[in-house]
Amino acid sequence: MIQPKFDELIHAPTRLSIVALLAAAEDAEFRFIRDSVGLSDSALSKQLTTLEEAGYVEIRKTFVGKRSRTSARLTTVGRAAFDQHIAALQQIVAKAGRTVHPESTTHENTH
Amino acid sequence: MSERINPDEAARALAEIRRRKEQVTVLSRIPGWFRWAVALLAIALASGLDTGEPLFIGVGVTVFTLGLLTALGVVIGHGWSRAVPRRDLLGPRAALVIVAFIALILLVNLPTTFILQAAGSPIPATVGALAGAVVIIAGGPIVARYLHRLANDGDRR
Numbered sequence: 001m002i003q004p005k006f007d008e009l010i011h012a013p014t015r016l017s018i019v020a021l022l023a024a025a026e027d028a029e030f031r032f033i034r035d036s037v038g039l040s041d042s043a044l045s046k047q048l049t050t051l052e053e054a055g056y057v058e059i060r061k062t063f064v065g066k067r068s069r070t071s072a073r074l075t076t077v078g079r080a081a082f083d084q085h086i087a088a089l090q091q092i093v094a095k096a097g098r099t100v101h102p103e104s105t106t107h108e109n110t111h
Numbered sequence: 112m113s114e115r116i117n118p119d120e121a122a123r124a125l126a127e128i129r130r131r132k133e134q135v136t137v138l139s140r141i142p143g144w145f146r147w148a149v150a151l152l153a154i155a156l157a158s159g160l161d162t163g164e165p166l167f168i169g170v171g172v173t174v175f176t177l178g179l180l181t182a183l184g185v186v187i188g189h190g191w192s193r194a195v196p197r198r199d200l201l202g203p204r205a206a207l208v209i210v211a212f213i214a215l216i217l218l219v220n221l222p223t224t225f226i227l228q229a230a231g232s233p234i235p236a237t238v239g240a241l242a243g244a245v246v247i248i249a250g251g252p253i254v255a256r257y258l259h260r261l262a263n264d265g266d267r268r
Contacts, residue, residue: 006116011116011124013127016124016127016128017127017131020127020128020130020131020132021131021132021134021135021194023128023131023132023197024131024132024134024135024136024194024196024197024200025135025194025195025196025197026195026196026197026198027194027195028135028193028194028195029193029194031193032193032194033194036131036134086125086128089116089121089122089124089125090121090125092116092117092118092121093118093121093122093125095118096118
């Protein structure tokens with residue numbers, strides 16, 4: 001049972017998108033995150049550094065031949081915080097008596 | 112702090128999380144051309160076997176092996192160079208579906224081959240492979256859609 005815990009650091013819109021991407025992946029390339037979220041290199045670096053400093057993300061630099069590849073992954077701590085954050089969001093929605101439709105952003109009042 | 116977040120915002124955040132998850136799971140989708148490639152390679156292999164000539168059998172086996180490895184390399188390299196989808200995203204049900212689909216292909220292919228062989232057909236393996244190819248091409252999209260749905264609905268978040 002995951003204990004709901006709202007996480008301010010994760011909830012910031014850009015970071016939520018980044019962490020949600022990373023949560024679905026074992027590992028994601030810097031360019032993939034940048035293009036998916038629609039950020040500049042520097043903006044993404046800044047956000048990843050913030051998440052890294054919190055211990056939520058691990059950034060790796062590897063070499064494929066002569067080309068360097070920068071990738072990021074969620075740490076165990078980051079994954080746990082994200083799961084708790086989702087549980088907190090679900091709790092907020094549930095308390096309001098709403099159902100979130102998984103395939104869209106719409107929701108309805110069940111009462 | 113969470114009291115400041117209203118249910119609408121929380122619902123929007125959950126929807127955003129699902130959208131981002133889909134962006135990763137779509138990378139594990141097998142492209143349509145891969146099914147055609149596997150089907151054609153299987154037919155090429157079977158055609159080689161049907162000749163009974165060691166040279167053609169060797170060519171068929173080589174083309175099949177190299178072709179399959181190349182196709183797999185392209186599929187994995189293309190998607191996974193960007194992000195590697197989480198291993199537990201699909202779960203054991205997906206593994207069962209994949210195994211069942213492979214079993215279905217073999218269940219169509221092999222009996223067809225053996226029946227035709229017993230009936231004296233000159234190209235039993237090729238026809239058997241063609242029957243298997245029909246299953247791959249027709250059933251592949253259904254299996255792919257089901258796996259994609261499993262990946263996105265696997266854990267409701």
